[in-house]
Amino acid sequence: MAAPAQQTSQPGGGKRKGKAQYVLAKRARRCDAGGPRQLEPGLQGILITCNMNERKCVEEAYSLLNEYGDDMYGPEKFTDKDQQPSGSEGEDDDAEAALKKEVGDIKASTEMRLRRFQSVESGANNVVFIRTLGIEPEKLVHHILQDMYKTKKKKTRVILRMLPISGTCKAFLEDMKKYAETFLEPWFKAPNKGTFQIVYKSRNNSHVNREEVIRELAGIVCTLNSENKVDLTNPQYTVVVEIIKAVCCLSVVKDYMLFRKYNLQEVVKSPKDPSQLNSKQGNGKETKLESADKSDQNNTAEGKNNQQVPANTEELGQTKLTSNPQVANEGGAKPELASQATEESKSNENDLS
Secondary structure (H helix, E strand, O other), X not given: OOOOOOOOEOOOOOEOOOHHHHHHHHHHHHHHHHOOOEOOOOOOEEEEEEOOOHHXXXXXXXXXXXXXXXXXXXXXXXXXXXXXXXXXXXXXXXXXXXXXXXXXXXXXXXXXXXXXXEEEEOOOOOEEEEEEOOOOHHHHHHHHHHHHHHHOOOOOOOEEEEEEEOEEEEOOHHHHHHHHHHHOHHHHOOOOOOEEXXXXXXXXXXXXXXXXXXXXXXXXXXXXXXXXXXXXXXOOEEEEEEEEXXXXXXXXXXXXXXXXXXXXXXXXXXXXXXXXXXXXXHHHHHHHHHHHHHHHHHOHHHHHHHOOHHHHHHHHHHHHHHHHHHHHHHHOHHHHHHHHHHHHHHHHOOOOO
């Protein structure tokens, strides 16, 4: 077995620094120059899912976002983060001041410019996070999907879903509750109201319970206004909860079901022909009727015994009807909303890839 590698000693007697130290130092310089390089609390942006090819996904995202961003907000204006003013003419005579000025000019020319859209490390595979600056992500993404829904023109090949992220916080239940109380006010606090659903997805995180998060968020929405109701078919608002590692991403979007859960590949597809659906349903009914007729002809003797079954079913129905109101009265309105939202989240858990 080979012996572990030892650090090589320099001629002065010291040891060479490990590679990790240089990598960390370079990463720190990048963060100082162009903002954060990974997903963290306090950011706004757009969460994008793809299939395997993340580099191509970033290219498509930049192209699509810049196209619609220029349309909504105008051409991008570049600004440096630490743009230092030039020194006075008197300082040019001082050698030390001239040196500082030269170093500052070099730094300003080489540092990364703060862009309107900037990709950062999301912390999960097949997920890209585009940090936004000076725009409203939910309005931009809704504008993109609305245009693609109307024109039915496919503009991406790798991008699957594009979800706006209006706010991020730490992925701990208490932090999420505290943040959501103020985050959800613009949509659900009285006099504002509407129907809603909650969709939840967690990646690379095991300390957050899905049912607890959905129950707490549904309770907060109902506390802001008691007229807010759950609608799992066609809600007015959809609360999107995306957890990646220790960061919780939140947003409230419109037309979630109309735009096929914000899937860029599905939103451009034309709806199926209703005549085909009716014909398929009609064929299904005919086959069911034929099978029912055959079963009636073969089981005429058993028909008399089956006549006693409705009485039992009525008794079972009565017991179920008498037991259901008790559950509703004991649970109240809040557990009912949370359970409905939980059922919806389970159905959508595998949709957000």
